Amino acid sequence: MQRYFLADKIEFQVGDTFVLPAEDANFHHFARVLRAKVGSKAEFVSAGHLAVAEVTRIDAQTMDLAVIDVPNIPNVELPFRVTVVVSPLKNDRSDWFVQKATELGVNQIIFTKMTRTVADWTKQQAKKQSRLEKIVQGAAEQAHRLAIPTVRFATWQAVQSLPKTAGLVAWEESARAGEQAQLVQTTKSLQAGDELVLVFGPEGGLTDAEIADLQAADFKAAGLGPRILRAETAPLYALSAVSVLAELGE
Amino acid sequence: MQRYFLADKIEFQVGDTFVLPAEDANFHHFARVLRAKVGSKAEFVSAGHLAVAEVTRIDAQTMDLAVIDVPNIPNVELPFRVTVVVSPLKNDRSDWFVQKATELGVNQIIFTKMTRTVADWTKQQAKKQSRLEKIVQGAAEQAHRLAIPTVRFATWQAVQSLPKTAGLVAWEESARAGEQAQLVQTTKSLQAGDELVLVFGPEGGLTDAEIADLQAADFKAAGLGPRILRAETAPLYALSAVSVLAELGE
Numbered sequence: 001m002q003r004y005f006l007a008d009k010i011e012f013q014v015g016d017t018f019v020l021p022a023e024d025a026n027f028h029h030f031a032r033v034l035r036a037k038v039g040s041k042a043e044f045v046s047a048g049h050l051a052v053a054e055v056t057r058i059d060a061q062t063m064d065l066a067v068i069d070v071p072n073i074p075n076v077e078l079p080f081r082v083t084v085v086v087s088p089l090k091n092d093r094s095d096w097f098v099q100k101a102t103e104l105g106v107n108q109i110i111f112t113k114m115t116r117t118v119a120d121w122t123k124q125q126a127k128k129q130s131r132l133e134k135i136v137q138g139a140a141e142q143a144h145r146l147a148i149p150t151v152r153f154a155t156w157q158a159v160q161s162l163p164k165t166a167g168l169v170a171w172e173e174s175a176r177a178g179e180q181a182q183l184v185q186t187t188k189s190l191q192a193g194d195e196l197v198l199v200f201g202p203e204g205g206l207t208d209a210e211i212a213d214l215q216a217a218d219f220k221a222a223g224l225g226p227r228i229l230r231a232e233t234a235p236l237y238a239l240s241a242v243s244v245l246a247e248l249g250e
Numbered sequence: 251m252q253r254y255f256l257a258d259k260i261e262f263q264v265g266d267t268f269v270l271p272a273e274d275a276n277f278h279h280f281a282r283v284l285r286a287k288v289g290s291k292a293e294f295v296s297a298g299h300l301a302v303a304e305v306t307r308i309d310a311q312t313m314d315l316a317v318i319d320v321p322n323i324p325n326v327e328l329p330f331r332v333t334v335v336v337s338p339l340k341n342d343r344s345d346w347f348v349q350k351a352t353e354l355g356v357n358q359i360i361f362t363k364m365t366r367t368v369a370d371w372t373k374q375q376a377k378k379q380s381r382l383e384k385i386v387q388g389a390a391e392q393a394h395r396l397a398i399p400t401v402r403f404a405t406w407q408a409v410q411s412l413p414k415t416a417g418l419v420a421w422e423e424s425a426r427a428g429e430q431a432q433l434v435q436t437t438k439s440l441q442a443g444d445e446l447v448l449v450f451g452p453e454g455g456l457t458d459a460e461i462a463d464l465q466a467a468d469f470k471a472a473g474l475g476p477r478i479l480r481a482e483t484a485p486l487y488a489l490s491a492v493s494v495l496a497e498l499g500e
Contacts, residue, residue, distance in 0.1 A: 226497060244490070
């Protein structure tokens with residue numbers, strides 16, 4: 001069943017109704033793309049809660065929906081919030097990165113211009129953000145998530161002062177020196193509601209000055225195994241690792 | 251430094267020389283693309299061993315190289331062999347899948363037509379294989395690996411009789427039923443030299459009959475966490491998990 005995320009906060013109760021106006025992107029998709037009519041059903045998520053609703057009336061301006069089920073579903077979100085900070089990437093690599101990161105459970109994706117960042121998005125930042133947000137929303141629906149990750153841009157200064165319970169920076173030199181425990185230790189130390197911030201460099205790597213900035217801001221260097229991972233692969237490895245350590249049992 | 255994989259087995263010793271003929275793809279890349287001349291250096295891998303070599307003579311037919319260093323490097327390969335069996339995927343998704351799987355340490359990638367496979371490669375199998383092998387080789391060089399993963403096509407029957415120490419199949423139903431221990435348990439039970447085979451379904455999922463086939467062939471169903479992962483994301487999650495469990499410490 002198609003899943004839609006509602007911007008409004010609705011407390012779903014079976015039998016209640018709600019309205020979807022034509023200016024809502026969900027209306028467009030459900031009514032025009034899927035050609036919903038009276039009796040059509042879809043899943044709706046509001047503030048992390050899921051309902052199955054059925055169209056009871058539809059015209060060109062609005063759609064009325066009746067909540068027919070509020071299923072008791074298992075939690076599919078990571079037990080703590082994970083923010084990933086990355087450099088803009090060239091070509092379509094940022095597109096598929098945000099898709100995969102969303103599937104893997106990320107809560108917030110922050111793009112930051114770093115010293116060795118090559119891709120220049122300054123002239124198209126709004127367009128990029130809108131495009132990436134659409135990809136993230138589609139991926140969240142497909143992955144049956146209950147929250148849509150946010151995508152935003154921030155300065156290097158802002159990254160250093162992000163609120164966090166723990167922060168890690170993936171650092172190649174650290175991996176080369178044999179560091180292999182930090183990611184596991186940090187993840188296992190986190191509890192429900194904590195905030196983990198993970199920072200990854202661009203293709204050319206972070207500079208020594210950037211590493212020093214992050215360490216001064218209480219980020220710890222972490223190795224991600226013995227192989228060199230590309231800029232877009234490293235965060236996907238780290239997100240998978242967090243899921244394995246926090247969500248899989250033994 | 252550029253890294254090349256040699257098809258011939260050479261026992262590298264400092265001071266020894268070897269020859270690269272013009273028909274070798276590495277000759278083309280090093281001589282034509284990178285414009286190597288006398289004194290140019292590159293890394294060469296033969297049978298899992300690494301040497302740094304320097305060009306001592308070059309003409310249009312051959313290149314002579316002298317081994318100037320046989321560095322003592324840490325192992326960057328997973329402690330056991332991992333084979334991933336996947337369905338052909340549409341568009342360029344197989345391309346980037348093989349690139350990422352190579353970065354994450356896979357040893358063998360097998361493409362198999364499954365019941366719900368949509369992409370049809372029958373008319374272009376040789377071309378596809380050659381293209382995917384080139385991507386894998388480039389990714390292995392970039393990831394500083396010491397072995398190039400093999401890419402091949404196999405029938406569903408052949409998959410069932412692949413030699414293995416342990417086999418897992420990623421099964422959505424199993425994840426939905428709360429199975430979350432199999433991947434961790436199996437990975438932790440493996441030892442150096444063992445062979446792990448991981449099977450993943452196409453976009454539409456494996457059929458009940460395919461799951462039954464695999465279970466009869468001693469594959470165990472494994473959940474990959476609570477979120478629904480796309481066909482190309484699930485194997486990357488599993489490979490990252492194997493690395494975290496086998497290569498990262500606590």
